[in-house]
Amino acid sequence: xxxxxxxxxxxxxxxxxxxxxxxxxxxxxxxxxxxxxxxxxxxxxxxxxxxxxxxxxxxxxxxxxxxxxxxxxxxxxxxxxxxxxxxxxxxxxxxxxxxxxxxxxxxxxxxxxxxxxxxxxxxxxxxxxxxxxxxxxxxxxxxxxxxxxxxxxxxxxxxxxxxxxxxxxxxxxxxxxxxxxxxxxxxxxxxxxxxxxxxxxxxxxxxxxxxxxxxxxxxxxxxxxxxxxxxxxxxxxxxxxxxxxxxxxxxxxxxxxxxxxxxxxxxxxxxxxxxxxxxxxxxxxxxxxxxxxxxxxxxxxxxxxxxxxxxxxxxxxxxxxxxxxxxxxxxxxxxxxxxxxxxxxxxxxxxxxxxxxxxxxxxxxxxxxxxxxxxxxx
Ligand SMILES: [Fe+2]
Numbered sequence: 563x564x565x566x567x568x569x570x571x572x573x574x575x576x577x578x579x580x581x582x583x584x585x586x587x588x589x590x591x592x593x594x595x596x597x598x599x600x601x602x603x604x605x606x607x608x609x610x611x612x613x614x615x616x617x618x619x620x621x622x623x624x625x626x627x628x629x630x631x632x633x634x635x636x637x638x639x640x641x642x643x644x645x646x647x648x649x650x651x652x653x654x655x656x657x658x659x660x661x662x663x664x665x666x667x668x669x670x671x672x673x674x675x676x677x678x679x680x681x682x683x684x685x686x687x688x689x690x691x692x693x694x695x696x697x698x699x700x701x702x703x704x705x706x707x708x709x710x711x712x713x714x715x716x717x718x719x720x721x722x723x724x725x726x727x728x729x730x731x732x733x734x735x736x737x738x739x740x741x742x743x744x745x746x747x748x749x750x751x752x753x754x755x756x757x758x759x760x761x762x763x764x765x766x767x768x769x770x771x772x773x774x775x776x777x778x779x780x781x782x783x784x785x786x787x788x789x790x791x792x793x794x795x796x797x798x799x800x801x802x803x804x805x806x807x808x809x810x811x812x813x814x815x816x817x818x819x820x821x822x823x824x825x826x827x828x829x830x831x832x833x834x835x836x837x838x839x840x841x842x843x844x845x846x847x848x849x850x851x852x853x854x855x856x857x858x859x860x861x862x863x864x865x866x867x868x869x870x871x872x873x874x875x876x877x878x879x880x881x882x883x884x885x886x887x888x889x890x891x892x893x894x895x896x897x898x899x900x901x902x903x904x905x906x907x908x909x910x911x912x913x914x915x916x917x918x919x920x921x922x923x924x925x926x927x928x929x930x931x932x933x934x935x936x937x938x939x940x
Contacts, residue, residue: 563596575599576817578847586854586890592832592915593819595859606854606890607938616889620934621926623650623865624711624880633657633704634772634779637714638925641863641884643918645830648863649714650882653677656762657703659770660788663696665777667721668714669826669833670694671912673867673880675710679703680762682791683799684743691867691910693825695721695801701771701788702800703762711880713865713912719829734808734825741802745791762787805867805910810837814844817852820913830917832860838869838908841901850901854892860915861886869909876937882926883934887919894938 567573570580579585584605589597621640629636629652637651647666653675660680670679672692679686679694681702688694696702697720704710726733762769768783803825811822826833842848862885871877875894885891922930 569601571599571601574816576849576853577815577845579849584854585849586856586892588858589855590859592857592860593821593855599853602854605892605895605938606856607892609935609939612889612935616886617935618886618889618891619884619922619926620877620931621882621884621922622878622880622929622931623882624878625929626650626925627652629654631655634661637712639923640882640926641920641922643830643861643916643920645718645828645918646914646916646920647714647716648882648914648920649716651712651714653704653706653710653712656705658762658765659772660701660703662699662701662771662773663716664699664773664775666716666718667698667828668694668696668716669721670696671713671715671865671867673711673713673865675706675708675712677704677706677708677710679743679800679802680705680789681743681800682789683794684745684791686741686743686800686802688802689804691805693801693803693805695803695826697721697798697800700800705762715831715833715914717828717831719831721826721828724824724827724832729811734810734823735803739803739807742799745793747792805835805837808835808837810835810839812839812842814840814842815848817842817849820852820915823913832915834913834915836907836909836911836913838906838910840906841904843905850904851893851897854890856888856890857885857915858887860917861920862891863914863916863920865912865914867910867912869907869911871909871911874937876931876934881931884920884922 572579583601586600633653637649639647639649641648672688672690676689679688682700769787771782773780820834823834824832825835841850864883866879866881868879
């Protein structure tokens with residue numbers, strides 16, 4: 563496919579955008595399909611009003627700090643569709659039961675806290691910045707050492723890693739860095755009724771596993787601890803990867819698309835990690851901030867973990883934004899000026915692109931920052 567060129571353009575996308583214009587990337591398939599770069603004389607986010615349901619939205623998940631002390635009750639779904647549910651949860655005390663999700667894989671991102679993830683595969687310590695992959699049907703419980711806050715991503719399809727293509731198999735992290743649990747020689751069960759190194763005792767001689775299937779819980783009771791695995795082998799298990807072990811790729815002369823930061827993929831979902839990295843300082847004509855776009859084939863969700871979010875004024879750690887298909891987003895006008903002398907970003911954020919539109923739940927509505935869609939006019 564040979565691109566057509568009409569009017570004033572930048573022949574190299576994202577570099578030397580014509581004076582007095584801003585660049586929009588209008589593209590199919592999340593920047594991987596057919597595209598057009600549109601050079602506009604106004605930022606497409608410069609609306610004076612929006613009437614109707616389609617708006618960029620922001621939710622302050624950290625605002626709802628209420629906990630009942632129960633993991634499942636406290637992990638509140640914020641956004642969902644048939645492929646993925648995105649929840650935010652808190653764990654303040656060791657769970658008194660094991661949980662098994664038979665509806666999907668779970669990806670837990672540890673926003674705050676440390677502790678242990680006990681599962682069929684053995685215990686695994688977790689800390690801030692960890693991704694914990696829990697395959698569908700694995701029994702587990704969380705034993706926090708301190709107040710733990712989690713972004714919970716539940717996918718209908720199997721979670722895997724993206725094809726690294728020309729980058730090779732050891733970028734952006736070496737797969738050898740992925741940690742898996744080691745079971746203890748006796749398993750985690752114990753005839754005395756107490757798990758070695760753990761606090762989960764039998765309740766009236768029974769251990770409980772709560773199984774979620776089609777959204778409903780079934781309570782299965784055992785007269786022994788069901789985490790009795792003493793050994794395992796194979797290619798499927800709980801996994802841990804810390805964002806500090808991810809080494810983002812960048813170019814000092816070209817603004818790479820978000821897909822360069824993909825960490826996990828599943829059916830209809832891509833999870834990317836934005837990390838501290840050098841900016842495009844090798845060519846003053848290269849753009850340092852993302853181009854405008856209306857991501858017509860994907861809804862786009864960002865969870866802000868820590869740092870300075872230079873392209874988004876007013877965004878704090880613990881916030882979640884939703885930029886739905888069909889309406890533009892991109893840097894706030896002031897962000898372009900703010901980056902002029904900046905050489906590095908210092909931000910950690912988790913992004914999800916979903917092929918199908920997401921619905922916000924009442925839990926998200928309750929913590930919405932209502933005027934977020936106006937934030938580009940400042
Ligand atoms: Fe975007």
